[in-house]
Amino acid sequence: MKSIRFFLSIVILSTITIMAFLAALNGYNDSMASAEELFDTELVDKANLLAISYSVRPPETRISDIAKFDQIKESQQSEQYFAFQIWKNEKILLTSINAPQDAIAHFESGFHYKNFLNHRWRTYSQYNKKTNIWILTAERIDIRYVLAENIVLETIIPVVIMLPFLGLLIWTIITYGLSPLRNLAQELGDKRADDLTALSIENQPVELIQVVNSTNDLFERLKASFLREKRFSSDAAHELRTPISAIKIHLHNLSHLISEDEQSFIQLRSSVDRMGHLIEQILNLNRTSTEQYMSRFSTIDLYSLAQEVIASEYKHFAQKNLQISLEGDSNTINGDKFSLELLVQNLISNACKYTPESGEVLIKVYCNVGDIIFQIEDSGSGIPVDKYERLFDRFYRLDGDCHTSNTIGCGLGLAIVKQIVELHHAEIFLGQSSFKTGLMVRVVFSKEDLS
Amino acid sequence: MLLSSVIIVLREVLEAALLISILIALSKKTSLSAHWLIWSCLLGLSGAIVYGMNINNVSDWFDGVGQEVTNAFIQLLIYCMLVLYILILSRFLVHKNTFHFLTRLIMIIIVALAITREGTEIVLYFFSVTHSKTHLTAVVGMTIGASIGVSVGFLFYYLLNSLKLEQSIFIGLILLLLVSAGMVSQASLLLIQADWLPAQLPLWNSSAFISEKSVTGQLLYVLLGYESTPTALQVSLYVLAIIVPIGLMQVLNKVYPKKINLASL
Amino acid sequence: MNYFINHVCHFFRFQIIIFITVFVLLIPVQVYAGTPIIHIEIRNHLFIPSEIIIPKETKVKLIIHNKDETDEEFESYELNREKVIVGQRKGVIFIGPLPSGVYPFFGEFFPKTAQGKVIVK
Incomplete structure (x- = not known):
């Protein structure tokens, strides 16, 4: 250094x-x-x-x-x-x-x-x-x-x-002389991720004016481009929602007119569903991004949250005849309710999607040396270790478009999960599940950030 | 009294400080942390105190020339370690990675030995002087000498550090080569003094140009191991001490050729 | 292997020449029979005697007895010698062979009083 x-x-x-x-x-x-x-x-x-x-x-x-x-x-x-x-x-x-x-x-x-x-x-x-x-x-x-x-x-x-006194004096003088630089660094360091307001140019020494001006300029441009991006993706998603709803209604109406077994009709419906899902996920991604994130953290019980999500997702599990179990006990963390729900929901629906019929899914919520851990295991086919890193990339799906499971998915689920994990300063690990095959996902909310 | 205490401490501190500053600058440049320095300083200081306390026993070894032989042995050990370090560094110039553990170990040994060697005299001087009446003067002198030595070391470090990577490593290499050859020359002198190496008439006498007593002479002594009246044996060993690492570097470059040839730099 | 040795030999032509020169330089080492011994005492930070006379181009063994409590460092830039003589002990220093001249020496720890010279005649 x-x-x-x-x-x-x-x-x-x-x-x-x-x-x-x-x-x-x-x-x-x-x-x-x-x-x-x-x-x-x-x-x-x-x-x-x-x-x-x-x-x-x-x-x-x-x-x-x-x-x-x-x-x-x-x-x-x-x-x-x-x-x-x-x-x-x-x-x-x-x-x-x-x-x-x-x-x-x-x-x-x-x-x-x-x-x-x-x-x-x-x-x-x-x-x-x-x-x-x-x-x-x-x-x-x-x-x-x-x-x-x-x-x-x-x-x-x-x-x-x-x-020695001279040394002390020199140290003090230099510390004092460098204080504008330190203050500037402090000011920049203290800035929240979404705070792009300009720095004050007053009281800055001549040597730093250029730095402050350039930084403010950069902030200005960054703010503009953020705004553009934010507006574009949310507008686009919003604008797309309406026609999709319209298409869905028309599709429903259409189902009365033609035979529901028609191959094209089934394909069309699944494509529309997929598109709707994609738009929902894009909106979620936007809502949970660090720049967008404004809401206050509250105390949330991960265990009861998991219970709620399982209850709402239960029908999908029943359809595939999956056995789902929840272990552990009540553990509270500090977090954002909406995004945590999204996290749990994404992970559970992933497990549901990628576990074959009559499989098992095991969810645990427990406390380990102060860290609160949310863990989900499935008995699916699992994922090769070398693919773990790429899994969190946006729009990445295992085996590309030729996905083996015929399930709806856009490759945004884990990207959203990762974003939420980062939002809570937690960590996410992938590994082998305790079943014969399958994936284990572990989210660790560390002790320091809970306090 | 003041001046002599300044000179005694300054000469020893300067020798150690220059070596240490070169090594730290180089380890910064080869992205090694400088934590090893604390260990080697502690080792070196305890080494100096133990050696200083037992100097009378050491002196009696080998029919009263134990001191010379021990010091020469330490100097030669430092030389060997410096050659190893130089070789590692020359490889760094070629393929940009260091053997971290080995490099750190070698640097710890070099600095610990150098501090032991140079520190002993200061320890002995300190004990001798505190016995006499005028120790305030001596303590002031020692403080002045040590401060000047350390300051020069700091400035030298920042000077080397301000150079570009390859430049500073190249200059560091040359300085280390010269310092290490100086170690061999000092060791040979000590062995001549102990009558372990044959004594000869001096080859030349350059004290008229640069006296060893002068500031220039002292600086050259620290950097190059300058002697105004060296014997043929000393000169030969000095030349040999420079040639050996260069030769080894060339062998390494021949055996493991890579794009940068050190000899052509 | 043979190729390698050839290669190394070829490569070190320059170095080998220097090695030979070095050893030629080493040859004229004279061998002296019976080194003269001279005793010097350090007492009260003084060298006694403070002047010693030695024959020229002869190696001499100096035995320095330090009678003081404190250590002393025998030092001479002209003689190229430096050695700590522990208090109440003795130390051995070989000097020479030297061309004729005056070679001052001093005690580095107490240089104001510990002064002396070797006169080579």
Whole structure:
């Protein structure tokens, strides 16, 4: 999943982190270098001071006296931190109390590093040609480094501490900045399937105006075409109903005039019946389509609904000498009465149609782990598994037009069933029936959608 | 202190972050979810801590060169896994499907090993420094180093991700080839240091052009395993490490030819 | 099968040439008798001695004893070496053969004080 918010937040924060830290490190480096320079200058100053103070003193002063001078002069801390020696002709003349007896620096003018007394020191050697004296001064690196770093660190720590807050700030700003987009998405997501009213263009940022305009345009066209389609199919079906009724009446009148055994007459009647059925189904399909669906859901008992439908369809079962049984108990779901009735009726009449004489049909309504299940099984010839998917297509009939059973059907029954199932967010499964042969249809109304 | 802690952590994090970002970008491109990363990170971190805790025992192995041998072994293992991954990826370019389970397993192993290898040094550094007085500095430095490393990884990932499918896989392949060859070069160096491979005079000295200490040198070290004074053995192994996967790719393409020939890309 | 091997051989002409070159490059590996051993101590984050002198073009075995409580990482870009020396332990590093010159090394964990150099003469 790509998220603009994540992308922007991470990329911006990463870039800022790199830049800020590199700048901080650069500053750190420069400050440390300046501090180093400062300390070095101090080392030189101390050497100069020593040179002057030594030149003032008589050269024959003994070391013991100087040691006393040391103790007075040097404080506790700098005693550890600073050391010096004065050499003449490879002989030590004067030394700080903490310095070893060996030379603390190289006899080579300038700055050096040297390890002694378990520490690493920065040393400075100064040679006085006139007096032939070497003045060596040294400072402990670790201490002077910590001193410098503590100061410099003060400037860096805020940058580090600031960063999480910066991250939070960037996240908030981007979230806020992207809110028009999110609002638009929300508005579109919340729209009901049949709500094709235009989105408001007010308060939209410039970047989204084109999107909103295009979407509104699309809605407009969609609405128009829906309207056309709706009007056409319902008008057509309605308009066809009247002539069909007229034909039926004429057919009835005709039956008195000619022999009812006439082959053409029987064919004509069945064709007219089929046409009437088709028109009824087309109207049903229209009434139950998601776009059309407006009615409120109510609590419906599937079991008693099945009872009602069986009662109304019973004469067809009796004609074919079919045994129909209903098992289970009262289970209520939330749904639309009209469409659910249509669903049950379609499934039951399908079972009746495709089960040969003296067959069996078993209907169950039961509750399984909270899901309410309506299941119908027949002892017909069944349907090959590979045909299951196509069964729900509109106008699809098994084996095409050469349907083996001489029954009225237009191939819309299961398409309507599927539509109603989707309307109720239920699921439909096909399978083998528990009889020797035959089809099992199971409609599962899931728990979440019942509540 | 600050700078050195930044460098230590940055170098290790950068190495792992680049490898991980390449792998995640590629797994996104080959439509694999990136959930494997959590597992490999956890595995890698625990690996690093266990290795760091037992470093003194490991060091004593093989007459005091256990560390080098273990690290070299890890590097070579990563190399082998990377070669496998490269081969799978090259097949993806040909017929657009991956062996999901295998690919994920390989990526988990690669990243876990890489984090173990790179994380150990950070763990050791952390323990060493918290003993001393100046640990605040070190912690700040480690934070800075880790943040920079991770940020570079993120940017690199988005860069690779913004490329077109075939482009990004091709570039990813080349980067992985170079990184894997770098692994072999590092492993050979460790084995030379342990005296398991013969030591030689360096073949050349390019430190005057690109010093290993410089930022460029460090970046090249992370990406290509750059050394300023490599020996003949190292160079040969490096070249070999690049040739082997390419050769295997060609064999695969010969044995299972398909319309796109990788070598001609 | 035979065909396949021929095919592979033909196919890998280029690779085979490189393999041969690689092995020719590997031949001039000198064999050294008796590697000199040099001990270095790490104490208080200092290398003692901080300067060691080794003969040129000779492999040398450095044994580094870390007397501190903390770990230290011996590191040298010039020597191409990197190794963690655990506190209160010792570590072995082979360096060289090297042309004459000065090769600084440092302790990466405490680089301000742990500094040293190898002088190859």
